[in-house]
Amino acid sequence: MFPDSFALLNPLRLSRCGSLDSLRKLHVLLVVTGLIHNHSVVFQTIKSYLRFDQPLLALSVFETAENPTLYVQNLVIRCLSHHGFYSDLLRLYSRSQHSSRHRLGSDEFTFPFVIKACSAVSGFRAEKEVHCVVLKSGYGGHLVVQTALLHMYAKTGRMELSRKVFDDMSGRDLISWNALISGYSSNGLDREAFEAFRQMQADGLKPNSSTFLGVIPLCRSLGPPMAGDLMHGLALKCGAFSDKALVPTLISMYAGWEDLTAARLLFDLLPSKDLVVWNAMISGYSQNGKWDEAIEVFQLMHHSDARPDIVTLVSILSSCSNLCTIDCGKCIHAIGIKHGISDQSSVVAALVSMYAKHGEIDSAEDLFHTTPEKSLLLWNPMISGYLSNGLWDMVLGAFHNMQLEGVLPDDISMINVISGCTMAKDLCRGKSAHAYSIRKGFISNIRVMNALLSLYCDCNQFSTSLELFHRMRVRSVISWNTLISGWGKIGDIQSLVASFRSMCQEGVTFDMVTVISILSSFCSVEDAASGMSFHALTIKNGCNLDLSVANALISMYMNFGDTEASNLLFNGLSSRSIITWNALMTGYRNTNLFAEVMILFNQLRMDGQKPNSVTLLNVLPACESLLHGASRVTPPSAIALCICLQGVEAYKQREKCLMG
Missing domain, CATH: 1.25.40 (Serine Threonine Protein Phosphatase 5, Tetratricopeptide repeat)
Structure with missing residues (x-):
């Protein structure tokens, strides 16, 4: 004799199914007895599956139900969205709109999740259709739905439509403003994000931690370090530090301004540190070339309760790559193995780069070849490793094998290949790489063009390099430095000086490489007047304090036979290298x-x-x-x-x- 619906429903209602396995067995019994068609049984079964985070099983129950309700549909849709099953969510929504059996419609609780799914997997047409349905259904004035639409258009890069939705809102809350600011920020519209931040405060709304998380990363691009200090102070005033996510954001901001003292002070004042905070401090030191400090923080983290993740290892391996010895890198490798993350693609790539930089190319190759799936993320450091170890043929061989495996190169791959041809003085293969760059569209990339300029300059094809330079629509300081160096190699000082003046007229700020290239060129000619003029320029811009520039100046004056000036420079140095x-x-x-x-x-x-x-x-x-x-x-x-x-x-x- 089968139990009645109450007997089966009761354990579901009281959540007595302690495991997913027992719930499935009960589900089978409900199907066998035919009680699965009972409305209350369907509802409780779906809720139980959702309690075990099984949205797809809940969806299967919902789809077999005879008379499901909109409330139950919304429960399933919300859980599908939470677990990222956006395609299944949209199929369910489509059936609810068009199926004669399950035409339940939608309400203000349905649309936010449907709109989010559209921005994740659908195209612009689907987004517009959903927007039209929202308006037609009369939910276009609901704030939560409008905010979801704002997010949708911002995520797909259509900020003009996102702003229109925002402007049409009759009432805007803090969530709406945060969505707009975040949209501008994620689309690279930093000034618009700051303007929205100011407008929000002018409207009398107090920013919260989510607001600051959207605005603080933009401080570096728009203002001096003082702007970050002001933002930090405002966050304190608004009580936003209750959100722990704000601290690593501020640490990254200060590190971006190279103010590692402020970043470390903030880090040290934090009584308890989670993994994100540790990673922010380690990454800040690594990005600023403070390798020893990054290792020190990692050691502190290693002795704490925090467990390193992929981000930690990639950041710290970057520091290990630049240390004098490889011992630290090998220790980090061992830690990665211990925690089971050494085989992650980004970690393997960082390890390959680290071993190659220390000259242990065999170890780098072992890691590379034992990785089953090799993406571009792994091929590039391997090719770069061959390049840094002077293995030119291996660079070209790896590039060829990469393409045979169906992995398409990017600009970094092309730069490595062209640089390999440059160092090997292999003009023939360099021209082939040039032709390949044209076919694949890399020729518009300024870094690839700079690599080609160096190739032709170093292979005594300066006329070709000059022709490429004049074709470039945008030129960086590296482009100009290559041209100036080329003029110096052929001894055309007049053209070198003219190029330097043109560079300054175009608003390109010269760097130490520019100065050293020019001064080194004067070492091969006797043009004391021009040399002294550039010496004055280095003093004016503070470049003369750099040791490399001082070395070039000493060589230049010695070439002019002015031993007195050379000795004066030499004796004025606080430190000297060999x-x-x-x-x-x-x-x-x-x-x-x-x-x-x-x-x-x-x-x-x-x-x-x-x-x-x-x-x-x-x-x-x-x-x-x-x-x-x-x-x-x-x-x-x-x-x-x-x-x-x-x-x-x-x-x-x-x-x-x-x-x-």
């Missing part, structure tokens, strides 16, 4: 002032500098000249000095150069 010492020594050697070379050599050793091959090429001729005049035979004392400082191979290489 390149600085070599620049002055080379100048003395070229003017046969060998005694001064030896004096400088003794001073640099007392200064704790380690001589390199360039140093020895300066010192050994000085030893020979001082001990044996112009004799080509290297004296024993010089041989001993060379072997002592650089080893037998360096001495043999130096003798080979002299005899060659």
Whole structure:
């Protein structure tokens, strides 16, 4: 004898199904007994499946029900939306509108979820159709529906329609304003987002944490660091710090302005830190080149209760890639294995990059080849690794294999390939890469064009590089630097100076590379007047404080024979590298002032500098000249000095150069 509907319904109503398995068994019994067609049984069964987060099973029950209600339909739609089953949601909605059996219609509780699903999976036509149905149904004036429409148009990049919906609202609450601000922000309309933020406050609404989460990331693009401080203060005043998500956003903001002191202070003042906060601080240090500090924060995190995730490992591996040793990177790799996230694609890509940068290309290849599915995210660091290790043929081979596997290259792939051809001085393959870039549409990418400019300049095809430069609609400082360097290589100082002036007239701000390229060019010609003019320019812009610029200036004045100016620059430096010492020594050697070379050599050793091959090429001729005049035979004392400082191979290489 089968139990009646009350006996079956009661355990459902009282939520006595402690597991999904027991609920399914009860569902089967309801179907067998035919009680599944009871309205109350259907309702409770659907609710029970939703309680176990099983929207698709709830949907199957709903679709077999004879007389479902709009309320039950809305329950199913809401759960489908919550779990991201947008296609199933839209199919259910479509049936509810057109099916003769389930024509339940919609209300203000249906439309927000349907509109959200449209923005996630449908095109513009479906969005307009839903909007029309909303208006036709008389729900166009409901604030929650209007806000959903605003979100929908903003998410699909149609901010003009989003703004129109907003302007048509009879009453706007904080959620509506936040939706508008977030829409502007996500579509890159930073100024419009800030203007909406000001209008919202002018309307008497107090911003909350969601408002600040939309506005704070924009501070860097629109104002000085003081604007971020003001936003921070306003958030405190409005009591928005109850939302923990605001702290990592502020940390990222300060890190973006390179104000790591403020970011760290905010981090340290936080009594309890979740994973997002740890990641924000680690990422802030990594992005600003503070590798040791990033490692320190990671170590603190490792000794806390926080468990690293993919974001943590990718950020910290970026720091490990730039450290002197690989030991730290290997430890991070082990931690990734321990937590079961080392095989995630973004982590594998970061590991490949880290091993390749430290010269362990075999380890990078092992990781690469053991990854079953290789996306572009993984191919690019592998190709870049071959490039950084001087394996030009491997760069081109990997690029070819990537395409054979059906992975399409992006601009980074093309830059790596072109750079490989440049370093190998392989003009033929470089031209092939150029042709491929044209066919695939990469030629409009400014970074790809810059790589091509360098290719032709380094392969002694400056006329082609110049032609490409003039075809570029937009030129960056890198484009101009390549052109200036090219003029310097062919010794056309007049055109070099003219290009620099044109660069400044176009409003492109020069950088250290520009200055060093120009000064290095003056080292090969005798144009003291122009050289002194550029020296004055470096002083005016504060570039002369950079050690690389100072080294170039010393070399330039030595080339002009102005040892007094070179020594004045040299003695005025607070710190010197071996390149600085070599620049002055080379100048003395070229003017046969060998005694001064030896004096400088003794001073640099007392200064704790380690001589390199360039140093020895300066010192050994000085030893020979001082001990044996112009004799080509290297004296024993010089041989001993060379072997002592650089080893037998360096001495043999130096003798080979002299005899060659």
